[in-house]
Amino acid sequence: MKDRFPIYILLMAVLVTTHAQQPQNDPNWQTVFEDNFSSFDDNRWYKEHLIKSADGEGEDPGYYLPQNVNNVAGKLVLTVKRDTLWHSTECHYFDTLAGYHYFSSASVVSQDRYRYGYYEIRAKLPVSDGYWPAFWFWAQDDTSANCWYNELDVVEGQGCYPDSLYANVHWDFTYPFEGDHHSPYVHQTDPTNYHWYGIEWDSLYVRWYYDRELFHIERNNWGGEGIQHGMHLILSVSLNPYGSPYNNISANTIFPNYMYVDQANAYRLICDCNTQVYDILDFSTYSYGVKKKITLSGATTLPTGSDICLRAVQYIELTNGFEVPIGTAFYADVNPCP
Numbered sequence: 001m002k003d004r005f006p007i008y009i010l011l012m013a014v015l016v017t018t019h020a021q022q023p024q025n026d027p028n029w030q031t032v033f034e035d036n037f038s039s040f041d042d043n044r045w046y047k048e049h050l051i052k053s054a055d056g057e058g059e060d061p062g063y064y065l066p067q068n069v070n071n072v073a074g075k076l077v078l079t080v081k082r083d084t085l086w087h088s089t090e091c092h093y094f095d096t097l098a099g100y101h102y103f104s105s106a107s108v109v110s111q112d113r114y115r116y117g118y119y120e121i122r123a124k125l126p127v128s129d130g131y132w133p134a135f136w137f138w139a140q141d142d143t144s145a146n147c148w149y150n151e152l153d154v155v156e157g158q159g160c161y162p163d164s165l166y167a168n169v170h171w172d173f174t175y176p177f178e179g180d181h182h183s184p185y186v187h188q189t190d191p192t193n194y195h196w197y198g199i200e201w202d203s204l205y206v207r208w209y210y211d212r213e214l215f216h217i218e219r220n221n222w223g224g225e226g227i228q229h230g231m232h233l234i235l236s237v238s239l240n241p242y243g244s245p246y247n248n249i250s251a252n253t254i255f256p257n258y259m260y261v262d263q264a265n266a267y268r269l270i271c272d273c274n275t276q277v278y279d280i281l282d283f284s285t286y287s288y289g290v291k292k293k294i295t296l297s298g299a300t301t302l303p304t305g306s307d308i309c310l311r312a313v314q315y316i317e318l319t320n321g322f323e324v325p326i327g328t329a330f331y332a333d334v335n336p337c338p
Contacts, residue, residue, distance in 0.1 A: 021331050022198075022212055023118050023267035026309040027288040032117065032266035037076040040069070048107040048236075060132065060238035061249075062105035063087070069106045074262060078106035078237040080131065081256035105238045106259075113139060113230030116338050117268040119154065120198030120209065121235065126257040127191055130249035131159025132238040133259045135197055137231040150227045152206065155197040158240070158247040159257075162191035167199075167208045171222040184208060184216035194262065202269075203228060203336045235261055273313050273337035283308065290335050296322045304328055311335050 023029035035041060047066035068079040083104040114137070125133040137152040153168035166185045188195065188210070198209035201220070206227075208216045220226035237259035240247045270289035277294040280286050283303060293314040298321020302308055307329040310316055316332040324330045 021309045021333075022200075022209075023265075024212075025307060026331075028270055028290060028309055028311045029118065029267040030270050032114070032268055033264075034266075035264045036074060037071055037262060037264070038074050040071050040076075044111060045108045046111060048109055050107070060105055060241065061101065062103035062239050063101040064107050064236075065104045068104055069108055076108070076235065076261040076264075078108070078133075078235065078259040078261070079256050080105045080126070080237055080239060080258075103239055103255075105236070107234060107236035107238075110233040113232055114266060115228075115230040116202045117266060118198065118200045119233065119267075120196055120212075120263075120265050121154075121261050122194055122196050122263040123235075124194045124260040125155075125157040125162070125191065126159055126237060126254075126259055127162040128252070128254040128257055129160040130239045130247060130253045131157065131257060132240045132247070133157040133159075134234070134236050134238070136234050136236075138234060139229065139231040150229065150231065152199065152201065152227060152231070154199040154208065155210075159253075160247045160250075163188050165197075165210070167216060169206065169218060169222065169227070171227060182218055182222075184218070186210045186215045194260070201227075203338065233264075233266075235259075235264070269311070269335060271337045277312075290337055293317070294332075295319060298322060302328050302330060307331075309333075313337055 023031070033044065035044060047069045048064040049066050050064040062080060063083065063085045068081070070077045070079070081104055083101065085101040085104060087099070087101070121135050123135070125131075134156045135154040136156070137154070139150070149170060151168070151170040153166070156166045156168060158164065158166070164185055165188050166183055168183050186208075196209070196211050198212065200207040200209070203226070204220055206218045206220050207214055220228075239249055272287065272289035273292055275291045277291050279295070279297055279299040281299065283306065289311070291312045293316070294310055294312045295317040297319045300322060302324055304325045305327045309331045311333050313334065313336065315334065
């Protein structure tokens with residue numbers, strides 16, 4: 001099958017192209033949730049209480065404490081601070097033995113698992129040596145027989161390099177020991193302010209967004225299959241692992257420090273994948289969603305000054321007589337159905 005890419009036509013004075021439409025201006029998406037963190041929703045999230053690596057190498061040297069997660073003035077606040085915490089059992093990762101933690105950190109995880117869709121947060125990330133804030137997807141089970149570990153990182157910050165943000169995908173049988181992954185990154189402007197961090201994920205592609213602008217696309221076929229199973233959403237702020245060659249805790253590291261999140265949104269495409277559309281006579285009554293295929297001719301009239309988004313599984317065909325009026329934006333995309 002040949003690659004198919006979206007068509008975007010905006011007729012003003014000239015013809016231009018732009019990035020894919022997003023749920024805020026595309027009626028083909030439906031809302032799963034929009035959380036403004038006016039309070040903590042225990043039905044949607046839980047606060048992690050987790051032992052990591054007890055002042056050793058390989059993972060966050062802090063201990064995730066539920067009391068480091070708070071809602072303040074319509075914001076989710078995740079705190080990292082100096083602490084002295086002892087645990088007497090083996091750690092969660094790598095069977096690290098009992099020991100002291102000298103920091104505590106914070107993480108919240110979605111109660112449900114989520115699969116294909118568009119996910120975003122609006123957040124302000126901590127700036128200081130050693131900090132490791134993240135918005136990511138993970139589930140340790142429910143992978144295929146060929147792929148025991150999958151992870152999608154919407155954004156990972158490095159506190160000492162606040163103008164460089166990473167987005168990662170981890171997959172396949174050998175991670176984390178041999179590091180099967182891709183790591184696109186984006187330059188962040190004004191790192192001390194709030195920004196949108198988003199991802200669009202379907203069975204064929206993963207697209208990363210910064211401030212709702214597309215900055216990277218990957219085919220979702222890593223290891224021959226990609227990441228196709230549901231995973232938990234995680235919002236976390238941690239400290240970089242000891243032994244890391246960069247972004248280490250230093251004498252200049254600020255404690256305490258915080259990650260602020262004031263919005264988290266999740267959307268999925270409306271799927272109507274058995275319906276064939278032959279012309280749209282009235283867009284005000286059109287039932288949006290991903291159709292099987294769409295054919296438009298001169299019988300279809302786009303409203304002048306409108307912003308029209310159409311999606312289909314097989315194709316969107318524009319035949320003789322179809323026109324886009326000046327001042328009208330028209331976007332067409334081919335999408336898989338889950």
